Amino acid sequence: MDLKTCYAHCVLLLVLVLLGSFPGPLRGFPFGPDLQLDAPPRTTVLFNGLLGCNRFRGSALDYSALLLEEEAGVLYAGAREAIYALDIANISSPRANHSIKWPAPAEQKRQCLNKGRDNQTECYNHIRFLQRLNETHLYTCGTHAFRPLCAYLDVEQFRLSRIEDGRDRCPYDPAKGYTGLLVDGDMFSASQYEFRSTPDVRRNFPFPLLRAEEAPTRWLMEADFVDSALLRESVNSSIGDDDKIYFFFTEKNQEQTAYSSQRRVARVARVCRGDIGGQRTLQRRWTSFLKARLLCSIPDYELQLNVAAACWRARQDSRLHRGLDWSAVCLYSVADIQKAFDGPFMENQDSKWREFIGKVPEPRPGSCITNQHRALLINSSRDLPDNLLTFVRRHPLMASPVLPLRGRPLVFKKSINYSKISVLPVAAVDGVVYNMLFICTDEGWLHRAVEVGDHVHIIEELQLFSEPQQIYSMVISQAQRSMYLSSQSGLVQVPLATCQKYTSCYDCVFARDPFCGWDGTTCADVSLHTDRSSLIQDIEMGNRGCPSITGDGSTVHRVRSVMAGDDVLLQCELLSNLATPLWTLNGRDLPGPGLGSSYRVGTDGLLIIGAQPKQSGSYRCFSQENGLRQPVRRYTVRIQAPPVSSPLAPLPSGPESQAYRHMEALYMSLVAVLGGLCLVLTVVLLYVSFCARGRAGSPNRKYSQQGVMAAAVAAATERKRSSHLELKTISSHCNGRVSRRGTAAGEDGSLLQIVPGEGGQLGSPGGSSGNNRDRTPPPAPPLPMPPPLPASEFANGLSATLPSVLRKMNGNSYVLLGQAEGETTSPLYHSFTEELNRILEKRKHTQLEDVQTDESSV
Template identity: 80%
Template sequence: MDHRTRLTPCLPLPVLVLLGCLPCLLLGFPFGPALQLDATPRTTVLFDGLLGYNRFSGSALDYSTLLLEEEAGLLYAGAREAVYALDTSNISSPRTNHSIKWPATAEQKRQCLSKGRDNQTECYNHIRFLQRLNETHLYACGTHAFKPLCAYLDVEQFRLSRFEDGRDRCPYDPAKGYTGLLVDGDMFSASQYEFRSTSDVRRNFPFPLLKTEEAPTRWLMEADFVGSALLKESVNSSIGDDDKIYFFFTEKNQEQMPYSSQTRVARVARVCRGDIGGQRTLQRRWTSFLKARLLCSIPDYELQLNVLRSVALLEAADARDSVFYGVFGLEWKNVKASAVCQYSLADIQKAFDGPFMENQDSKWREFTGKVPQPRPGSCITNQHRALLINSSRDLPDNVLTFVRRHPLMATPVLPLRGRPLVFKRSINYSKISVLPVAAVDGVVYNMLFICTDEGWLHRAVELGDHVHIIEELQLFSEPQQIYSMVISQAQRSIYLSSQSGVVQVPLATCERYASCFDCVFARDPFCGWDGRMCADVSLHTNRSSLIQDIEAGKKGCPSYTGDGSAVHRSRTVMAGDDVLLQCELHSNLATPLWTLNGRDLQGYGLGSGYRVGTDGLLIIGARPKQSGSYDCFSQENGLRVPVRRYTVRIQAPVLPSPGPSDLTEPPEEFLPRPLHPSSSPSEQPQASPPAPLPPGPESLAYRHMEALYVSLVAVLGGLCLVLTVILLYVSFCTRGGAASPTRKYSQQGGLVAAATERKRSSHLELKTVSSHCNGRTDGRTSRRGTGAAEDGSLLQIVPGEGGQLGSPGSDRAPPPAPPLPMPPPLPSTDFANGLSATLPSVLRKMNGNNYVLLRQVETETTSPLYHSFTEELNRILEKRKHTQLSDVETDESSV
């Protein structure tokens, strides 16, 4: 059956081309090199590979808040109906850990249930606020089964001493966004309180209590708060300025934006610490509340990340030089993408000093009228005091009325360099912390610790205008969100809380890097090579002897003069076998390079006899001329490091003598060439593979389909998510009809075409092979393969059968195609591990050092395809029985 007939039930080709090209046209193609899209972590550390970590898991769940006190060596953790005090040196130690039970009363839980709340998650006392109040007490607030309650916690006796109503200080819902801080006994908080539909920014105590205005212009629209920070701008201020408190949140979009599909927008708001409200206008309301929009976008491609998820402050010696880091995401729930944008306090102040917005006819427009003096929304400064305005209660009514109606600024706050610092596809960042670290050369680098919504931690270093992700750590065996994160420089640890407990992770694990090049390639400011091992920089008093290169990641290590560091192996196999030479790279940014007898292997197409992947080199149908010394190098940062060396000997097959039972002669094409009686074994001509059969209708159909896909890839111009889904859908449909085994398997990997030329068999039987074949015994083969059976069952390809590969028949209904994502996908770009954008069939699986092979159209000009051949080789291996020479001693089998 012609393949065009089998495509008919799916989607017409013009529709496929239009759907595939539309996202690329909307977003632009390609992305410029200025922004590294989809930054790749250099190494991936799974849960079982974590080093030096400690865990605490008490009887409670949902560890939502953390409070670190370095001097006391204590980490306070607020959980569901409990508060814990943990030893910072080892949170797992039970000797100094204390706990307080603080459950909601049975009556309050009953009332919570009567309101229709969930007894499994909501009708408990979730601790949302926990901070130091004074030298003797902490102040804590909890949801208390939808009736917030606050308490004073005696640190010395570690008990709750006094309770207060928390309805104005803590959210009633544990899922509502919330932020709060204590400043010299003053409590500032922001959330949606009680059952109100309007969020507030409040000063809770001492008197006077302040809040945001509701009418006539609502200052906040369904705001979801993620963080707050105090900046002491009064210190050494030339204008006698006041300290300010900044709040970060996402709220409902009120403006006329070019991105009409966006319903949410990220904001930063500020209030003056000395604000006490107005005398007649704005009584018990903020007189200094202003808010501005935070932009985090890729300017040239109209890609706007408008949901703020977390914020971190990098405070400078002078508060005016401080920098904020924000984690942004998309508001679409079915698409994952994250970015980290960086903002200077100077740019935020410039926005608050700029023009105002005005609400006219329910639409926000820039205010063009005269602004009263002194400037509305500003803190009390020397200029105000010269006008006998010593507090906010002395401000004129016209100034306060203007503030009441114009809380929004017209100028948005742009990120530094006008674009994100890092962008990540297929992942949702949820928390961020920043720590300055001094490298060996004395240069201070900002280390970023970024958490994902599935419990992974990314350790990254800021390098000028971009970020290098050193590693990604799987902190939990099961995916779970991280609620809070604090860093202890004294303990050189980072503490993270989640639903199940608290985990303590070292700031760096330098011992993980086994060689000088591995240590330098990591570009970790915490680590340096001391000549014997990768050591912690802080533990060395003489740092001049340490080797470290943060900027380039390639200088300092001695050059290799030989292959002494490479692992040596030997292989002896029969001619015609497929040989896999393993060379798995531990770095996601490294690419493999193979040499034969000191010369680089050129070309990896079907005709070359070689295929290269992330786990090794596959020799297809080995021939005696392919014997020799194979070296595998890891290429990273412009350097090549030897990893493996193989000595491969390929022996010609030994022919059995014919017996009396041989009644028929095999076809001439399968007979080996006779040895010349006068020639020595070394002078015998090598057996050549049989000549290929003339192309039949099925071969022509396969070539036509190959040309169709190549032309389709040329039209699209790059890889994007929608195109990948469409190709998967078309791939499934093309396998739905009857096809020969050669065509069906060539669509999966492309290896059978060469195998068919060597062995003409009308029946091809494939079996799965244990992962021990390639030396991998940790159970990760199935995760990195392209679809091998995991239960060891027999897989067959029978000529003329339809259905999926390995299915017993063609009567099984195919699964429905996945739905197309609503938002436009992100344009394709070069992969950081060496994959070219011309390979539209390769996608990187996040949080893992692996790739998934979808489809490849091979030509003589295509680039090497780096993927795992382990499972692909296993499918065709069992058909060929190895005939091992009895007089040859080898240390390994061919596969």
């Protein structure tokens, strides 16, 4: 089966499960050295840095259903009370007259409100089902303000041609889990139907309608459905087997097992497509319904299902990918799922489920009709004997769980939660087919990853939306080299790969992206090259093929001139989260940041503490990844000693001495003149003072003197106020950190503000006498937030992209202006904040007078 056919059977499976925090012993995962406990994405692309994306945002909200038809070049999107037809080449340009408004009438919305439902979210017509029915029509269903309706959609005229009752085909509640399939005109669905939210797996049409059993053994216990998948096993089957339909869901735990403390467990259920129910027993009920437990286990602890995706192949080596809450991905074999359904049954005894140890009837209960059945004159499910159907009614649950391949997760992350996953097989340059994983988080980020051997390499993470929001649906078009994702606000079209963003051979190879290869000048899309023999690509190791680096190449070079004793920050930012910084001085590696070392290495650069002249020289920063070094920046640092005052030189002799004496006489004359002027002014001041003393007895003399004194005090107070600054912190969390995908810097309180104040009298009354003692100066208004920092280098050599931005005040104090979360992903990350608080604020700096301090001094 070719890749395109294989992908056509890839489906999205989602189960919403809430997990508590892991217990302490979980810290020692006994998975062996191959499992990455917290695999980081190699690169991070923020919303403003996305390349080649197209967006669609119509008048509606909640785009919950997508249908991609590549041959017609159309993407159908079902939203709240609207259906759109978009051009898959560019979804930003909707086709003319290709939108349908399907609102719930006002009377139905009023009845919905009277039932106690939310008029802001629930009392609308949310499109939940949208699939191809035949060559001329689509079939769609909506909640219709808690009275579901379904309709036939004429594709050519793009209008609803017939509307019918949908209460048995669509859930009432738009928030309930739901899945459905149209298979050659037959509709299969699973959800919590009806107003009382009864979970069920149904065959909706054609007749006969089938559903799950509720008595004496209830087959489904508060089930929450995710998705469904068709596995065609009737094609070229040697035993005349039937096609299978698999449903994925979580439900209330029923077993008494080691994990019985968990309230909900993950399940996979199976029915036969040709099932038409029993003749007397299980009339209009499934005769082939079986369910088994899906595990992605850590010894002694189980991770519950959160995401699943499968690429079904009609072979025994078919595999199922499952994602789990706490961001784990497990790999399953369809053969193992089939083995579980062929294993022992469970039975309910005294309200407790135990493994059945009795005799199982023949032919095996729950199996599809095969040549073995036909040999016994059982040509359909209605020909099955009653004893076999009675066994099926009482034993829907299998005893053996389905375990992941290698008995452990493929990848595990503790920082985020995955919510959707899709799988696409991609052939690399060497012809090896790799599984590309496209995994969405619950905040609207997309992880592009590749399955390499027994682990997953996350190529990059993309922020698809400016605001966090869940992704509802995801489909992939290989013809357009795009994937389409829907959310609450709209749709986004994302390229499968953006190879052009890798600017060097090493960047292209380090990415380990099967879509990309280096052609000698650029990183190009592999699919665009018919001759791939000249392309450089290394998916397995990510470090082979590129020519060795012999020089600095096009690295940035800067010159820094600073004074001895200053602290210098040499910026060097790494583009890869997997890279580590390496610094050299005059060709030698710098020592590690141990105790007493004058160097500190961080993800933003190198900090030289108390620079000395012996530390002058040529500094080089390398990005070290996959065992290879790549030059990033080069600095020439010149550290100058403070100027030393020299003794007075002897007076010159000869003619020069004569000229010097003339100048000395001139200066003496000038001093004598100035002295005479000073004497005259002194006499005048004494006379004025004597006159003022003679009028000391007048009635106004006291008030005049007090006025002079008050003015002097006021002036002194103003001078005092203007000579001090009060450093106020807007938030007590000035050194705290915020989420990288949350608020911007400055909105979380991680900003310091300088306002006028009185030194040494913070919060105390101002003034020196009289009414001034009862007056408290009003608080100064907060200063406006500074404008965003430019991306270019500042006057002090720092960059807006640094995790910490520092400013110097009065020569020896430092203020942390902003610090963002999530930017310290390097294993060698070292925060400079504590170093600056402990070391730099205690140091008094002497500024150079004849040499301007370089901008790289912190």
